Amino acid sequence: MKKLKLPLIIIxxxxxxLLILTMFNTISLKSRQPQPVPFTGTIQEEQAIDKLSKAIQFQTISFQDRSRMKMAEFDRFISFLEQSFPKVHQNLELEKVNGYALIFRWEGSDPAKSPIGLTSHYDVVPVLEGTESNWDHPPFSGTLADGKIWGRGTLDDKIGVIGILQAVEQLLSKGYQPKRDMYFMFGFDEEIGGAEGANMIVRKLNEKGIKFDFVLDEGGAIVENMVPGVDVPVGVVGVSEKGSATAQLTIEGSGGHSSQPKNRTNLGRIASAIAKLEETQFPEDLQGPGEDLFEFVAPEMSFGMKYVFANKFIFEPVIEKILLQQPASAALIRTTISPTIFQAGEQYNALPEKASAFVNLRLMPGESLDDVKNFIEKTIDDEQIKISIEGTEASGVSSVDSWHFKVIQQGARNVYGDTVIAPYLMFAGSDAKHYDSISENTYRFLPVHLTSEDLNRMHGTNEHISIENYLNAVRFYMEIIRESNEQ
Structure with missing residues (x-):
């Protein structure tokens, strides 16, 4: 008995x-949210609402086939901006790049301070042909109804363009003078990659030797029920965006009549390769921006969830298992695999001589295109399948500890006082990636409160924004300009 007692005492x-250590870790978690200073400025609300409504009525649609783009609409939109924001055009320098990409420079009083950039885009995605009648209000009407502004671009991303310019117009009317140069940059082809818009803006600014302290673009938003154990809305600020690549898997060989198939056909081998990729998946790892997200929200969680995330060194496998249960949270911690196109065969009774599959992948920061290709080759283990891969790797990861991130937090908290503001990894693409080369940090945040239904409407039917959401975006842009000039 005595021999058994000692091990039990030690255990x-x-x-x-261990209990004392984990409880200490939990109790020691301190909030990383700044104290809000409620917004006290004024906005000419009716004018601001009217401007966004009218902006929606211009059909500045980007098409993959650029010859389909109606550039006259883009010209009309630029003229509309000049008429709608007279103080901006009188007091700021305007430079056009490629005729349609816009750079506004607001000269600061202290040339020793590095500039800040706010950017958005005014092109929109097309309305899917045949769905026009499904809209409650026509997609380019800018209708004001039910406390909302309706139409394509209300969420993505004329709200950013008009919100920024309205904020500047308002500050100018009050005699505000920034200390540092402020740049407001608006692309016109973000929806098709930004090659002629943001990319060329960056080239122009690089030629001038312009280097930003930070650039803020669209991206994350304020959402509810995103993080388990957090009852208040969470505003997520993208500090990086995943890379996007397309892998093509191809096999060629003899076809023949379907009555005499080989045990392994071209189509079967491609199907098997895709099945192996989906069954295997890239390894998960809670690190980088995904880990940062939970470090910022953990102090705001209920006690049980706070205990788990405060002691990640014990519970990380459990946390990762939970995150893998939902596609959105799984994408935070691994490179994703999405088979999108199959190409094979022309005749039902003839074996295809060639079969191909296309797989879209969203790459985690730190994983290269070569890493992805090697993973696919190892997973499918079929030397007869040729693999080619094209795309872009993830952007750099911006700081969450610098004043740059903190002023975004402060600006958002000043407008949305009860909201937790945290970093995250953005899954989609934005113009922000182009600015990485000329900015110390790039962030991605649309300062509006969105529901899951709103997110589905962003490129879909019945896109709209509540008037209060839009006015809060204007308030945020006013705050971010003022906060960044206090640094």
């Missing part, structure tokens, strides 16, 4: 020490 003591 009990170790358990007690």
């Amino acid at each position: 009990g003591a170790l358990f007690l020490l």
Whole structure:
């Protein structure tokens, strides 16, 4: 009995020490949210609402086939901006790049300070042909109804363009003078990659030797029920965006009549390769921006969830298992695999001589295109399948500890006082990636409160924004300009 007692005492003591350590870790978590200073400025609300409504009525649609783009609409939109924001055009320098990409420079009083950039885009995606009648209000009407502004671009991303310019117009009317140069940059082809818009803006600014302290673009938003254990809305600020690549898997060989198939056909081998990729998946790892997200929200969680995330060194496998249960959270911690196109065969009774599959992948920061290709080759283990891969790797990861991130937090908290503001990894693409080369940090945040239904409407039917959401976006842009000039 005495021999058994000693190990039990040691085990009990170790358990007690572990319990004390984990409880200490939990209790020691301190909030990383700045204290809000409620917004006290004024906005000419009716004018601001009217401007966004009218902006929606211009059909500045980007098409993959650029010859289909109606550039006259883009010209009309630029003229509309000049008429709608007279103080901006009188007091700021305007430079056009490629005729349609816009750079506004607001000269600061202290040339020793590095500039800040706010950017958005005014092109929109097309309305899917045949769905026009499904809209409650026509997609380019800018209708004001039910406390909302309706139409394509209300969420993505004329709200950013008009919100920024309205904020500047308002500040100018009050005699505000920034200390540092402020740049407001608006692309016209973000929806098709930004090659002629943001990319050329960056080239122009690079030629001038312009280097930003930070650039803020669209991206994350304020959402509810995103993080388990957090009852208040969470505003997520993208500090990086995943890379996007397309892998093509191809096999060629003899076809023949379907009555005499080989045991392994071209189509079967491609199907098997795709099945192996989906069954295997890239390894998960809670690190980088995904880990940062939970470090910022953990102090705001209920006690049980706070205990788990405060002691990640014990519970990380459990946390990762939970995150893998939902596609959105799984994408935070691994490179994703999405088979999108199959190409094979022309005749039902003839074996295809060639079969191909296309797989879209969204790459985690730190994973290269070569890493992805090697993973696919190892997973499918079929030397007869040729693999080619094209795309872009993930952007750099911006700081979450610098004043740059903190002023975004502060600006958002000043407008949305009860909201937790945290970093995250953006899954989609934006113009922000182009600015990485000329900015110390790039962030992605649309300062509006969105529901899951709103997110589905962003490129879909019945896109709209509540008037209060839009006015809060204007308030945020006013705050971010003022906060960044206090640094």
